[in-house]
Amino acid sequence: MTDEFERRHGFPPDANEVRPADHDDQAAARMLAQVSLAPADLVTFYDSIGDVIWEDVGNGYFGGRAGDVLLQLKEYGAVDVGADQKACGLVIGSNGGGLSYVAGPGGAVYRTRTASLDEPELDRVADDLRQFLELLEQVLTQLVATDEPGYL
Numbered sequence: 001m002t003d004e005f006e007r008r009h010g011f012p013p014d015a016n017e018v019r020p021a022d023h024d025d026q027a028a029a030r031m032l033a034q035v036s037l038a039p040a041d042l043v044t045f046y047d048s049i050g051d052v053i054w055e056d057v058g059n060g061y062f063g064g065r066a067g068d069v070l071l072q073l074k075e076y077g078a079v080d081v082g083a084d085q086k087a088c089g090l091v092i093g094s095n096g097g098g099l100s101y102v103a104g105p106g107g108a109v110y111r112t113r114t115a116s117l118d119e120p121e122l123d124r125v126a127d128d129l130r131q132f133l134e135l136l137e138q139v140l141t142q143l144v145a146t147d148e149p150g151y152l
Contacts, residue, residue, distance in 0.1 A: 002016055015055050018051075019052075025047075028046065028070055038105075041130065042090070046066035060096025079120055081104045082104075099114075101125070107127070107129060109128070110125060136152060
């Protein structure tokens with residue numbers, strides 16, 4: 001993705017990486033496993049992946065670290081994802097446009113319609129984390145092929 005970036009855009013690329021989990025990330029993943037809201041596949045993901053930073057893909061895509069997910073939960077609480085306001089999820093990332101991605105307790109991933117998490121309006125974007133990651137991959141693949149990112 002970054003091979004031709006500077007030639008195409010006239011400036012060097014920013015950070016674009018998938019960082020492997022370090023010891024602290026893995027410890028945070030174990031703590032996240034104790035949270036009843038955390039889907040098992042999310043905990044497994046965080047045991048291997050520290051974070052995802054794609055600053056130059058569209059407005060950017062950012063998959064927060066397990067420690068960030070825990071801090072968000074501690075400081076702001078869980079995000080209501082159900083129509084009945086009884087289902088709650090965890091903020092797992094964002095895009096550079098101010099929207100957040102939320103993993104529900106059943107594993108589905110949602111995107112907020114606005115930057116606010118107080119009374120979020122959510123759209124379901126994936127049935128589970130695997131599908132969400134596949135959609136992110138499609139956005140990156142489209143960017144490499146056409147220089148235009150998809151939207152997620």
